[in-house]
Each structure stands twice: as C-alpha cells, then as structure tokens.
Amino acid sequence: MALFDNDKKWIKINQTFCDILGYTHDELSLLSFEDITHPEDLHTDAAEIEEIIDGARDHYKVDKRYFHKNGHLVNIHFAVSVVRDTDNEVLYFISQIIDITLLKEQEKALKRIISITQDQNDRLKNFAHIVSHNLRSHSGGISALLQLLRDDEPELFENEMIQLLETSSFNLQETINHLSEVVKINLSSNDNLTLIPLSNIINKQIASLTPIAEKNNIKITNNTEENIKVLGxxxxxxxxxxNFITNAIKYSSSERDSFLNINSEKKGPYIIISFTDNGIGIDLDLNKNKLFGMYKTFHDNEDARGIGLFITKNQIETLGGKIEVTSELNKGTTFKVFFKHEKN
Structure with missing residues (x-):
C-alpha cells in the first residue's frame, strides 16, 4: 500500500511495496513516480486523477509497469481511492498494490499458445481442403468409370465383387462429403452439433463390414434402440x-465363435453405446496408460498402427463425450462410448 498527494509524491509507503520493487523504504522514499514508472505508462491514469480532484469520481483501477531496482519490469495493479477533508478537497490518495507480473507472463504465454494453435488450425484446415479436393477428384473418377462400365457391360454388376466395389466407391464419396463438412465446421464448435440417428449409422457400418465379419466368423448384433439420436x-x-466394429473383427479370437454386441442405454445427459466382444482382450494392467496414446500398440497384430483409438478418443471428446473400457485378456473387451443427446 502507498499514500501519495496531488503531485504524486509519496506520503507513506509500506514494506510490501518496497519488497515488490526491491528497494529499501528509504531508497524508495527518495524516488518519484516518474523515476520508477515505465515511460509509456507515466500518464496512464492522469485523466482518472484529474476526475478525482474535480470530484467526478472517488476511485479507479489501473495496471502499470514499474522498474525494479535490478532493472527489470514489474507489472503492478493499482486500486486507487481518495480521502477528502470536510470541504471535499483531496487530502491524499490511497493505493492498494498487487504484483501481477506472473499473471501477465501467463497471459502472454497463453496468447502465444492461442496464436500457435490458431496457426496450426489454419494450416490443418488448408491441408484438409487440399486433401478433400484431391480425394474428391479421384473418387469422382472412380465413380465415373464404374458408371461407364455399368452402361457398357451391365452384366458385370451381377458379380458380388463388382457390387462391393461400387458400394465402396459410394461410401468413399460419402466419406469425402463428410470430410468437406468437417472442414467447414469452425473448430467443431458445440453450436455446430446436430442430432444424428445412431442406429441407422450402426446398421450401415455393420452392412459394409459384413463380408469381413463373415470371413472372420464373428457375429455382429445391433441391439440399440431404433429411434435413438445423439449430438454429433x-x-x-x-x-x-x-473403428470399434473394425477392432472387434480385427482382434477376434480364432479359438471360439466370436461375437460383437452393440447396446445402448440412456444415463443423465448421455446416450451410452457399448461394444462388447469375446475377442482376445487387452491386458489393462500393462496397457491401460497407453491404450489411447498415439502410435501405441498392445497386440502383435501386423495391421496394428496405434492410431485408431487415439483418433477415436479425440473425436468422442470433441463431441463432448467420453470413453470407458473394461477388458480381460483372452476373454473379451467392452468399450463404452458416452454421447451427449442434448445441448447444455
């Protein structure tokens, strides 16, 4: 705390103010405001002081930079009030002083992080635009070739493999359309989330993966409520x-008939979708901390890249949800995905 007069001369200084600036009481008493204030901040509160003297106000707050005795800058927050005599004339000012140097440094660091993040987001958006455009061109080419082939030799499309190729082409185009949709969304703001029929999406993904599931002898059952919707x-x-259906297929056990059961339940603000399989399982005691890490793998499967669960977890959290897992080695795994079903 410090007391000063109309001419900004010290009347009284407490030890805390001295300690903040590194001076002894006697040293600081010999210095004026001008001696210790950063030149750019000398007149920061000149108008406020004049208003107090004129009786237009009784207090104000201001941040200023002061020079420490060692030469470095100290950021100070002042809360200034006035004491008047019986004639309403100013006797002196009382200044409550707080060192906010650390706060200012954290603020600068946060601004740097925000700036870096914004730059990275801008680059990512540009990259996504390029990928989306290039993929759309190639996908369009594949679709056009398939259409020409259908026009010229329609009997070929009685072949199951050609039908699957056509379905894959359609799904690729749809994925690219979704990618374009994501690019347009500004940082996946919650304002951009819409209610999505979940059971239809699950049935669609099951249908697209049925040939692979049958090859791996895994039965997939969708038990979710038909009209269930989630924000996303x-x-x-x-x-x-x-990703969860693919993982259940990829890590099914060859020692038994395999299954994946997909169930739903509503709990508070969440729709919980559980994926329960009887696959090879995960040793959570050994792998729990790296389960959702980038490029972290915990099986010997040669197709494992350690990216799927990392991306999936980030997507779930972007939608305001969360994920839980229980698993027992050689018995199976249950992933629970918590989707929001209404906006806060």
Whole structure:
C-alpha cells in the first residue's frame, strides 16, 4: 500500500511495496513516480486523477509497469481511492498494490499458445481442403468409370465383387462429403452439433463390414434402440462406430465363435453405446496408460498402427463425450462410448 498527494509524491509507503520493487523504504522514499514508472505508462491514469480532484469520481483501477531496482519490469495493479477533508478537497490518495507480473507472463504465454494453435488450425484446415479436393477428384473418377462400365457391360454388376466395389466407391464419396463438412465446421464448435440417428449409422457400418465379419466368423448384433439420436458430427460418429466394429473383427479370437454386441442405454445427459466382444482382450494392467496414446500398440497384430483409438478418443471428446473400457485378456473387451443427446 502507498499514500501519495496531488503531485504524486509519496506520503507513506509500506514494506510490501518496497519488497515488490526491491528497494529499501528509504531508497524508495527518495524516488518519484516518474523515476520508477515505465515511460509509456507515466500518464496512464492522469485523466482518472484529474476526475478525482474535480470530484467526478472517488476511485479507479489501473495496471502499470514499474522498474525494479535490478532493472527489470514489474507489472503492478493499482486500486486507487481518495480521502477528502470536510470541504471535499483531496487530502491524499490511497493505493492498494498487487504484483501481477506472473499473471501477465501467463497471459502472454497463453496468447502465444492461442496464436500457435490458431496457426496450426489454419494450416490443418488448408491441408484438409487440399486433401478433400484431391480425394474428391479421384473418387469422382472412380465413380465415373464404374458408371461407364455399368452402361457398357451391365452384366458385370451381377458379380458380388463388382457390387462391393461400387458400394465402396459410394461410401468413399460419402466419406469425402463428410470430410468437406468437417472442414467447414469452425473448430467443431458445440453450436455446430446436430442430432444424428445412431442406429441407422450402426446398421450401415455393420452392412459394409459384413463380408469381413463373415470371413472372420464373428457375429455382429445391433441391439440399440431404433429411434435413438445423439449430438454429433456425422463424419465423426461414423468414424467412431466404424473403428470399434473394425477392432472387434480385427482382434477376434480364432479359438471360439466370436461375437460383437452393440447396446445402448440412456444415463443423465448421455446416450451410452457399448461394444462388447469375446475377442482376445487387452491386458489393462500393462496397457491401460497407453491404450489411447498415439502410435501405441498392445497386440502383435501386423495391421496394428496405434492410431485408431487415439483418433477415436479425440473425436468422442470433441463431441463432448467420453470413453470407458473394461477388458480381460483372452476373454473379451467392452468399450463404452458416452454421447451427449442434448445441448447444455
């Protein structure tokens, strides 16, 4: 705390103010405001002081930079009030002083992080635009070739493999459309989330993976409520569902008939979708901390890249949800995905 007069001369200074600036009481008493204030901040509160003297106000707050005895800058927050005599004339000012140097440094660091993040987001958006455009061109080419082939030799499309190729082409185009949709969404703001029919998406993903599931002798059952809806982005929700079904197939056990049961329940603000399989399971004691890490793998499967669960977890959290897992080695795994079903 410090007391000063109309001419900004010290009347009284407490020890805390001295300690903040590194001076002894006697040293600081010999200095004026001008001696210790950063030149750019000398007149920061000149108008406020004049208003107090004129009786237009009784207090104000201001941040200033002061020079420490060692030469570095100290950021100070002042809360200034006035004491008047019986004639309403100013006797002196009382200044409550807080060192906010650390706060200012944290503020600068936060601004730097925001700036870096914004730059990274801008680059990512540009990259996504390029990828979306290039993929759309190639996908369009594949679709056009398939259409020409259908026109010239329609009997070929009685072949199951050609039908699957056509379905894959359609799904690729749809995925690219979703990618374009994601690019347009500004940082996946909650304002952009819409209600999405979940059971339809699950059935669609099951249908697209049925040939692979049958090859791996795994039965997939969708027990979710038919009219269930969750808040999300279509591309993200489809990717999340696809990843869990694909993982159940990839890590099914060859020692038994395999299954994946997909169930739903409503709990508070969440719709919980559970994916329960009887696959090879995960040793959570060994792998729990790295389960959702980038490029972290916990099986010997040669197709494992350690990216799927990392991306999926980030997509779920972007939608305001969360994920839980229980698993027992050689018995199976249950992933529970918590989707929001209404906006806060």
């Amino acid at each position: 982005i279509s591309a993200y929700v489809e990717s999340i569902i696809l």
